[in-house]
Amino acid sequence: MTALKRVVVSRRALLQGAAVASGYLLTLDAQTSAFATAGGTVPVAPVSADRLTLATTKIFNAEWNQAMLASFPARYRFSPRSDISTVGIEWDERLFSLHGPALGLVGESAHELEITRPSPHAALVSVPAETTDLVLRVEALNTYPAENHTGVRPVSLWLEDQSGQRLEEWTDSPIPADCAAWSIEATVNWISHEGDIVPARASIRSIGPFDAPAGTAVRLSYPDIFDTPPTVVDPAIIEGDDTPLPATVDSRTSEGICELVLTTTEPLRPGGQLELHFEAGASNSTPRPFANHVPRLVLVPPTDQNGMRLSGRHSSFPVSPSGSQLSSYIPAPIA
Known part of the structure; x- marks a missing residue:
């Protein structure tokens, strides 16, 4: 079992401060996708919208004529699970910064969970089965005055079991809105x-x-x-x-x-x-x-x-x- 380290923090304070640097909180529709395995294509369940709380940052396209909100899960509420599982997440490091450790909620308690970083824009967290919510200390970055980006990596989050098979996943899909950017x-x-x-x-x-x-x-x-x-x-x-x-x-x-x-x-x-x-x-x-x-x-x-x-x-x-x-x-x- 993954070792848990108890920290003194109230659940209310934890949830209020989950998105530490974001001026916006909203929930978006989850996306449906599939995971290809050696044995074929196995459907992967989407993370339902009501189980995510997102930190967001506003960005524009290169021509400054479309605006959109890029999102990063700050809180992830799990479906019932029977074993240790792993949460993976990838993002664009120009738009978000992830600070450790992560926090897992178990009843009224909060526990520190170690974050493993396979790359500067990716993280893995091993989550004990009794954990009901994962809170990520994400910072939404305002890249002004150069917030017109190209080649943005969409944020992607997934849950996999101990064998490495994905159980559910979510990918950010910002909806662009036509505009004439001004400041x-x-x-x-x-x-x-x-x-x-x-x-x-x-x-x-x-x-x-x-x-x-x-x-x-x-x-x-x-x-x-x-x-x-x-x-x-x-x-x-x-x-x-x-x-x-x-x-x-x-x-x-x-x-x-x-x-x-x-x-x-x-x-x-x-x-x-x-x-x-x-x-x-x-x-x-x-x-x-x-x-x-x-x-x-x-x-x-x-x-x-x-x-x-x-x-x-x-x-x-x-x-x-x-x-x-x-x-x-x-x-x-x-x-």
């Missing part, structure tokens, strides 16, 4: 003005390869200390040019907090940028601790998000990577 990078320069953390400048920039659609917006939330609203600037428009700006700005104030939304009214071409300039000049004080509000910038995408690329620059908070409040600032606009 937005939103930034904000935070400063401390009389102890309040406020923006000095905020911007959205279209990365492409196609236009960012009209209706793309950013929402800014900050202490309402400014006497005048921010100035909207398109760096491509020369001062004095009467060309109207392709955006609207709406704001409201409640309990001392300003909620401001800049929304594009026309597609924003690749390389195009819109900026909000606030009247505050430079940091001039040590910031006060946050009370009930944390200043923020958050991208508000349009309704159709099919072609939206995940730039990782869709939000900004004046906090450190560990989540604590920043304690020092340098003069705007490079804070």
Whole structure:
């Protein structure tokens, strides 16, 4: 029998954290296939969709005109088994990373299971018969800005008995959706003005390869200390040019907090940028601790998000990577 090593972890915490780096969880239809043996073709049962929980990452084709979600099983619930069996899995190492050890669930307990790696993109796990669920510590990788891939290896998972015969299997079959891929990078320069953390400048920039659609917006939330609203600037428009700006700005104030939304009214071409300039000049004080509000910038995408690329620059908070409040600032606009 495979040796089991008991680890202290609750079942609830385990299932909540199975897909450690994925922003998406969904279940897809399983696929039916066959396994060829020396004696002929033996049908292999598909893994039913309700027995898989998948971590996913968004990718595009080489021409940026089709988007799809690639998936990797983060949790695999077994059918009843009477003996030790082996789970095998293959994937594209550009899209996913598998961390060990695997975890097997037996009742309310979780046990570490060793992962054997025959190649950088393959793994085998020996699973005791009493195990009901296998949890894989998979990391879904965001390959931005080069997430238009060719020759993607589909993720494949299978279960085989001690003789090596496959009992069931599943293969990822991403469904492409036509699109025109686009990307937005939103930034904000935070400063401390009389102890309040406020923006000095905020911007959205279209990365492409196609236009960012009209209706793309950013929402800014900050202490309402400014006497005048921010100035909207398109760096491509020369001062004095009467060309109207392709955006609207709406704001409201409640309990001392300003909620401001800049929304594009026309597609924003690749390389195009819109900026909000606030009247505050430079940091001039040590910031006060946050009370009930944390200043923020958050991208508000349009309704159709099919072609939206995940730039990782869709939000900004004046906090450190560990989540604590920043304690020092340098003069705007490079804070």
